[in-house]
Amino acid sequence: MTVTDEIYDITIIGGGPVGMFAGFYAGLRTARTQLIESLSELGGQVQALYPEKVILDIAGFPAIKGSDLIAQQTEQFNDFPIDVFKNETVTDIVREADGFQVTTNRRTTRTKKILLAIGNGAFTPRKLAVEGIDHLEGQSLFYNAAHLDHFRNRDVLIAGGGDAAIDQALMLEPVAHQVTIVHRRDSFRALEYMVQKLEDSSVNIKTPFLVHDIQEQLDGKLDIALKRVKTDDDIEHVQVDDILVSYGFVSDNKAVSGWHVDFEEDHRMIKVNSFMQTSEPGIYAIGDGVLYPGKQQLIATGYGEGPTAINAMMQEIYPDRRGPVHSTSLKLK
Numbered sequence: 001m002t003v004t005d006e007i008y009d010i011t012i013i014g015g016g017p018v019g020m021f022a023g024f025y026a027g028l029r030t031a032r033t034q035l036i037e038s039l040s041e042l043g044g045q046v047q048a049l050y051p052e053k054v055i056l057d058i059a060g061f062p063a064i065k066g067s068d069l070i071a072q073q074t075e076q077f078n079d080f081p082i083d084v085f086k087n088e089t090v091t092d093i094v095r096e097a098d099g100f101q102v103t104t105n106r107r108t109t110r111t112k113k114i115l116l117a118i119g120n121g122a123f124t125p126r127k128l129a130v131e132g133i134d135h136l137e138g139q140s141l142f143y144n145a146a147h148l149d150h151f152r153n154r155d156v157l158i159a160g161g162g163d164a165a166i167d168q169a170l171m172l173e174p175v176a177h178q179v180t181i182v183h184r185r186d187s188f189r190a191l192e193y194m195v196q197k198l199e200d201s202s203v204n205i206k207t208p209f210l211v212h213d214i215q216e217q218l219d220g221k222l223d224i225a226l227k228r229v230k231t232d233d234d235i236e237h238v239q240v241d242d243i244l245v246s247y248g249f250v251s252d253n254k255a256v257s258g259w260h261v262d263f264e265e266d267h268r269m270i271k272v273n274s275f276m277q278t279s280e281p282g283i284y285a286i287g288d289g290v291l292y293p294g295k296q297q298l299i300a301t302g303y304g305e306g307p308t309a310i311n312a313m314m315q316e317i318y319p320d321r322r323g324p325v326h327s328t329s330l331k332l333k
Contacts, residue, residue: 002107008034008083009317010310011102011111013090016044018287018302019117020073025307027080029314029324034083034111036090036104042077043070044119046299049144053167057300093259093283100282113313116270116278116285117302121256126247128159133214140222141214142244144168150242151176157224157238158182159211160246163190168246169203170194180204180238182211184229209236214243266291276309282316284309 010026012019015037026033041047043066046055051067058064064072088104099112125143133141145151145168156176158169161183169181181198186207188195198205212227212235221239228234256263264271264279269291276284286305288297295301311324 004107004109006109007099008032008109008111010034010113010115010313011036011100011109012115012117013102014044014117014119014287015039015042015084015086016117016119016287017046017069017073017299018119018306019044019115020070020077021303022115022117022286022306022310023082024073024077024080025310027077027082029310031310031314031317033080034085034109036088036102037084037086038089040087042074042084042086043067046070049146050164050167051146052148053145053171055299057298059300090259093261095261095280095282112282112317114283115306115309115313116256116283116289117287117306118256118285119288120249121289124250125245126250128211128243128245128247130211130214136214136216136222140220140242142242143246145172145244148172148175151244153177154241155221155239156180156242156244157211157222157240158244158246160248161185161188161190161207162246162248163194164248165246166190166194166198168244170197170201172244173201173203178202178204178240180206180240182209182226183207184210206236206238211243274308275312276305277312284313 009031010033012023012035015035020042023033023035039048046066047070053066054063055066055069056063088106090102090104092103094101099110100114102109102111151172152175154176155178156172158165158181166188169179172179181203208229209226210229211224213225215223217223221241222243224238224240226236226238261280261283270278270285270289272278272285272290272292276286278285286309287302
């Protein structure tokens with residue numbers, strides 16, 4: 001394992017859109033920065049799972065595909081000499097007299113401050129609780145719609161009732177032959193605007209139903225038995241080519257629990273103060289994995305948290321420096 005003597009000002013752990021923007025802003029502050037990402041590419045869940053999803057809550061963009069957002073952030077990010085390390089997992093953080101020692105599966109480096117932008121950790125989808133369907137995964141059972149072409153001119157059933165389920169239903173509507181969405185409640189847990197768009201679309205809505213059973217047919221289609229909630233024998237059958245399950249993700253921050261630092265948590269979220277500092281001095285956190293009063297889990301929210309954390313860190317590292325000026329006065333080199 002490589003051990004370097006170089007000391008970074010800031011180490012950002014996590015290369016999703018929020019971590020990338022924090023890196024960009026650290027570049028504006030001329031901080032010596034490294035960014036460590038466990039996946040093979042930057043972009044987090046947006047790039048890995050939802051590259052075709054249209055994102056509506058980014059200021060200045062009426063609508064932008066996930067992959068396009070990450071491409072533009074990458075271009076913005078590349079304006080600065082930030083050291084980026086992909087396919088690296090942080091295995092430990094140890095406090096030192098003047099900062100921290102950060103160890104990954106490949107290297108050990110030193111840093112003055114740490115910014116966690118790890119979201120909810122590893123994103124494992126919540127599986128559909130139906131027996132005997134594991135062999136269908138990747139063929140006709142999916143947990144994201146990353147590859148839209150697979151669903152072209154096919155009949156698709158989406159199971160779920162949150163924002164992601166509705167987003168994917170609307171994303172597939174112009175591509176698939178027919179889209180059906182099934183939710184266990186009468187009302188959806190999503191933005192009102194998106195629910196209205198769903199109701200105005202050609203998507204077939206079936207509520208309140210649960211996926212009860214799935215049987216493969218000789219013609220390759222799936223016969224899906226839908227059970228009406230709070231009944232014993234009210235079953236309906238739908239024949240489709242594919243089923244897309246959108247039940248959310250199971251949070252897994254096991255790596256964090258193994259580090260030699262201890263964060264105060266609430267509901268498995270890292271608690272931070274108004275400067276985005278955790279209960280561990282010198283370690284800050286932003287994005288979906290943090291909790292504070294009024295926190296909203298939006299990319300746009302994380303974009304604002306990044307500069308707050310970076311400025312707080314820079315004030316501690318370089319107390320004699322002049323503070324940041326208004327963003328309109330900042331210039332790229």
